[in-house]
Amino acid sequence: MALFARKDRLPIPPKNAEKKTTVCQYCNVGCGYDVYKWPVGKDGGKKPSQNALGIDFTKQRVALQGQAIVENMHTVITGKDGKQYNVLVIPSKNSPINRGNYSIRGGTNAQATYAPSKPTRNRLHYPLLRVGDQFQPVSWEEAIDIVARVVKGVKDNWGPDSIAMKVHDHGGSGSGFEDNWAVGKFFFIAVGTRMLSIHNRPAYNSEVWGQRERGTHELNYCYEDARLADTIVLWGANSFETASVFYTQHMLPNLQGATTEEKKKVYKRGEPVEAARMIVVDPRRTASVTVAEDVAPGRVLHLRPRLGTDYVLANAIARAIYEKGWHDKEFIEKRTDLKTFEDYKKKSLMLDVPYDRFMRDVEKLTGVSRKDIEKAAEWIAKPKKGGYRRRTLTIYEKGVIWGYKNYDTIAAISQIAALTGNYGKPGTGCGRQGGHQEGYVRPHSRSRAKLVGSIYAGGPPPNIDEYVKNDLKSKVYFVSGTDPYLSTPNAQAYKKRVHERTLALTEFLSEYAAAAGEPAGSEERARRIIEGLGKTQGLFLVVINMYQNETARDAHLILPAAGWGETPTTYINCNSRLLRIADKFADPPGDAKPDWWIWGRIATRMKELYEAEGNHEEAKYCSGMDWKSAAEVFADGASEFPNNKLSKADEAKLPAECYKGVTHDLLRKLGQKGIQTPVRIDPKTGKLVGTKRRYTYKFGTSDGKFKWYGTDPWSPDLNEFYPPQITKYFKNGNDRKFPFWFTNGRTQIFWQTGYHDRYLPEKVYTIPMPYIEMNTKDAKRLGIKSGDIVEVYNMEGNCVAVVYVNDSPPPGTVYGLMYRFHESLNHLTTDYTDPKTTIPWYKASRVGIRKLSGSLEHVRKFTSFLPINDFS
Amino acid sequence: MLQTTMSRRTFVGGSVVLGALLTSVRFSKAFVAPSLSYKRKRIANIRDLKNHKPVMFNYPDKDSPAMLVKLGRPAIGGVGPGKDIVAFSALCTHQGCPLNYSKVRFVCKCHYSMFDPAKNGQTYQGHASEWLPQIRLSVDSRGNIYAEAVEGLVWGRVINILPK
The missing domain is CATH 2.102.10.10 (Rieske [2Fe-2S] iron-sulphur domain)
Structure with a gap:
């Protein structure tokens, strides 16, 4: 008995099936996929000559070599012509990234397509307008007119900063450069507000200014470097689960010694060639640690720092390297700024403090032993036999990005790479792993609002979560392509306030209608909304999304967006900056429209309204957004990039995403091969060329040199080290009430809030509710077993979760899934943000745990509670 | 039932909507495992x-x-x-x-x-x-x-x- 309908055969694409190039809509890896589409009933045959794939389907295919075609890769969709089509979305064997490999997320890409007979029928079909307690479908004309009038009216009355937003940024999740450019043009130019925030955080900021301000963009390596490195460092990155195919397709072969031939081709003559070692820095014993241990016992080092102490640990590893003389003196001399290096030596390496005393303090604070710190230093930097430098690739992600002191932590890690000469050479690099893929192009040069950088570059930027919660100057709030009711830090406090404020407006409008009747049209409705925003503490909330998400419950207007495969889009992956097209092969549901179209229509309507009242100045700012196609938006975005007719050495001057000269048509021709950004126009040949690896010649600073930075001083005393958001939990008996450290993260099983995945039976059975992982020792003490239901709570909020008992979190620390489909463990995160960047610290708070009576029988019966980090 | 007595020709010539519905039923029934004759x-x-x-x-x-x-x-x-x-x-x-x-x-x-x-x-x-x-x-x-x-x-x- 299968728990849900399974298939035991699939239709075969015929020779004349329509074929499209696409890229996975989910994680940073950017696996290539091929799409085949053909009418239902017109299947191809089993012989190679009878089908589009040229595969002999009369025979069993060979493991690994054969094309993967599994049940979830097939679906049936309905076209705008009312006809049904088979769609097959299979991992591309022509993609250099995945080479036919795929993940548990990407394997279900086909299921995310809209089909009226599938759960994706839950997609939004029409614009929805709130009237009292209900949502009513309205036309696009009506919806656009209301938004345009409200935005214009609010801006005219209270200024551009009264418009706030939290919108999907820098591409990914199936929306790339096109949507990103449209959002930027709308808010930067048409509106001109500073009150911007990014899908997963409270402000408009880079998560890695600590690295960027050193002169290195965070995406500087390429996937080949993971195959060529002597040592791979994963810092706060559980790549097996969150960059799955990058880990298994490129890192594992290197750990296994299967890439030595590739190494021999690029290493220097006489340079030793060995299988890689791996260092994982993570408080949890993640699957990324245990898989590596299974493959390469003895060549894996796991460091488990106390939460939030990573920058001290990074500086300690650097100090150990320096102390042993393993730093790359030639690189430092030639490629880095020696003036700021003095600051680095004093503040980060703390050379004034004797080494033994320094290490004692580090051990006390971080909980990592001196022995392990020195071993990490050796594996990263001790030159190989013959004096050849070790090639170390460092990949970091949310464990540190969303850690304590974001700026200093990212700076500290990226400076180890500079200290050891690990930029710009095969097998080296230091950068983030990435969450989703990237497609950042925004009109910074023409922005009407002054946007700021870190505290060292005019910042920090404002915290928009706090702005919409507490400052009544905020009047309109756009939330698009994200679900902050689940994903924002300190979510319980946030949604309480957004609810109160949106409700205030709704109640005003209802009372108005009770006295005067419902408004006669969009103009009158907008007028009343603006009046209500003036007279109450109200907030007008517009949600743009594919689904009616959690945040939408308080929206006044919900606009239905097209998704992946429903409009052509383009984005780069994170491991190689590989730009490809994710082409259109299906139609959006109902009247849903691409995001770029929606923003373009609102701006264009604002332009008409300004022109009608003779304000040609404002009308001008709202013009140039009446796009007709995604290709046109992509070309428009290219105008933001600087002149890219530059030599190879000057690639460092270009923005990481520069695609100037590339068109949708070119990307269709290039297919899975794509082109690596930044793209240059070769001054000699005039041809477009990609950039395989960055910073081989120069860094991205005015003089081309890496700029050092001295991190903040620290105390080994936890009461002095941590901010008040944490130390309040140490005082007044709170240490007994909230005895556990709490950290959080993702699961391999589903993507983000599971906006698509929540409709797949596999995911619902496997992750039936939020969960926490608890160490066996703690569980024993508390009498808790796997499958028990607990309440996790603290002074921020609470969440109910099912428990997995395993040895992944250290004793005294529980780990939780950051959020699930409707529930969020972000209720427990504090409102701390780094004063230098406004980046939140999601990864630590303190909690109490209470076992609830009874259990959920369905969960016990159908969910697996086997340890997810034991592969032996 | 109606659809079982329809010829292929009638089926193809039928309305788009009816055709879509019929195909959908045919499809879903045909592929749910076990849909094949397995030997014991x-x-x-x-x-x-x-x-x-x-x-x-x-x-x-x-x-x-x-x-x-x-x-x-x-x-x-x-x-x-x-x-x-x-x-x-x-x-x-x-x-x-x-x-x-x-x-x-x-x-x-x-x-x-x-x-x-x-x-x-x-x-x-x-x-x-x-x-x-x-x-x-x-x-x-x-x-x-x-x-x-x-x-x-x-x-x-x-x-x-x-x-x-």
Whole structure:
């Protein structure tokens, strides 16, 4: 008995099936996929000559070599012509990234397509307008007119900063450069507000200014470097689960010694060639640690720092390297700024403090032993036999990005790479792993609002979560392509306030209608909304999304967006900056429209309204957004990039995403091969060329040199080290009430809030509710077993979760899934943000745990509670 | 019923909407496993089984390795007095590598997917987007265990029963 309908055969694409190039809509890896589409009933045959794939389907295919075609890769969709089509979305064997490999997320890409007979029928079909307690479908004309009038009216009355937003940024999740450019043009130019925030955080900021301000963009390596490195460092990155195919397709072969031939081709003559070692820095014993241990016992080092102490640990590893003389003196001399290096030596390496005393303090604070710190230093930097430098690739992600002191932590890690000469050479690099893929192009040069950088570059930027919660100057709030009711830090406090404020407006409008009747049209409705925003503490909330998400419950207007495969889009992956097209092969549901179209229509309507009242100045700012196609938006975005007719050495001057000269048509021709950004126009040949690896010649600073930075001083005393958001939990008996450290993260099983995945039976059975992982020792003490239901709570909020008992979190620390489909463990995160960047610290708070009576029988019966980090 | 008496010609000539509905029903019925004529095959006898000592066999044909295992505790789809005997395709649903059985679960050492045999072959960790196809079992009065059908697509095929 299968728990849900399974298939035991699939239709075969015929020779004349329509074929499209696409890229996975989910994680940073950017696996290539091929799409085949053909009418239902017109299947191809089993012989190679009878089908589009040229595969002999009369025979069993060979493991690994054969094309993967599994049940979830097939679906049936309905076209705008009312006809049904088979769609097959299979991992591309022509993609250099995945080479036919795929993940548990990407394997279900086909299921995310809209089909009226599938759960994706839950997609939004029409614009929805709130009237009292209900949502009513309205036309696009009506919806656009209301938004345009409200935005214009609010801006005219209270200024551009009264418009706030939290919108999907820098591409990914199936929306790339096109949507990103449209959002930027709308808010930067048409509106001109500073009150911007990014899908997963409270402000408009880079998560890695600590690295960027050193002169290195965070995406500087390429996937080949993971195959060529002597040592791979994963810092706060559980790549097996969150960059799955990058880990298994490129890192594992290197750990296994299967890439030595590739190494021999690029290493220097006489340079030793060995299988890689791996260092994982993570408080949890993640699957990324245990898989590596299974493959390469003895060549894996796991460091488990106390939460939030990573920058001290990074500086300690650097100090150990320096102390042993393993730093790359030639690189430092030639490629880095020696003036700021003095600051680095004093503040980060703390050379004034004797080494033994320094290490004692580090051990006390971080909980990592001196022995392990020195071993990490050796594996990263001790030159190989013959004096050849070790090639170390460092990949970091949310464990540190969303850690304590974001700026200093990212700076500290990226400076180890500079200290050891690990930029710009095969097998080296230091950068983030990435969450989703990237497609950042925004009109910074023409922005009407002054946007700021870190505290060292005019910042920090404002915290928009706090702005919409507490400052009544905020009047309109756009939330698009994200679900902050689940994903924002300190979510319980946030949604309480957004609810109160949106409700205030709704109640005003209802009372108005009770006295005067419902408004006669969009103009009158907008007028009343603006009046209500003036007279109450109200907030007008517009949600743009594919689904009616959690945040939408308080929206006044919900606009239905097209998704992946429903409009052509383009984005780069994170491991190689590989730009490809994710082409259109299906139609959006109902009247849903691409995001770029929606923003373009609102701006264009604002332009008409300004022109009608003779304000040609404002009308001008709202013009140039009446796009007709995604290709046109992509070309428009290219105008933001600087002149890219530059030599190879000057690639460092270009923005990481520069695609100037590339068109949708070119990307269709290039297919899975794509082109690596930044793209240059070769001054000699005039041809477009990609950039395989960055910073081989120069860094991205005015003089081309890496700029050092001295991190903040620290105390080994936890009461002095941590901010008040944490130390309040140490005082007044709170240490007994909230005895556990709490950290959080993702699961391999589903993507983000599971906006698509929540409709797949596999995911619902496997992750039936939020969960926490608890160490066996703690569980024993508390009498808790796997499958028990607990309440996790603290002074921020609470969440109910099912428990997995395993040895992944250290004793005294529980780990939780950051959020699930409707529930969020972000209720427990504090409102701390780094004063230098406004980046939140999601990864630590303190909690109490209470076992609830009874259990959920369905969960016990159908969910697996086997340890997810034991592969032996 | 109407649709069964319709000729192909009428069907094609029918309205788009009706055509779409009919095709949808035809499609969904045709592909839900088991949709094929599987042959029954004797695998083992209950008295020969020991907990966690898997029995390898091929099903539905010689190119499709499978594993029968007695888990020692009730399992979804389990047969026998303890409802603890289950069988699965032994090819990882991710890229077709052979699976190992240990610690009451299946592990693939190619890319480290893991499947829980007590929970319908659920992928509880790893890359495999499909759960392991479970093999429907029956037991006769003498304790003989038979494979009856495969619920889910065996890796490396677009149809579980290959043409002769």
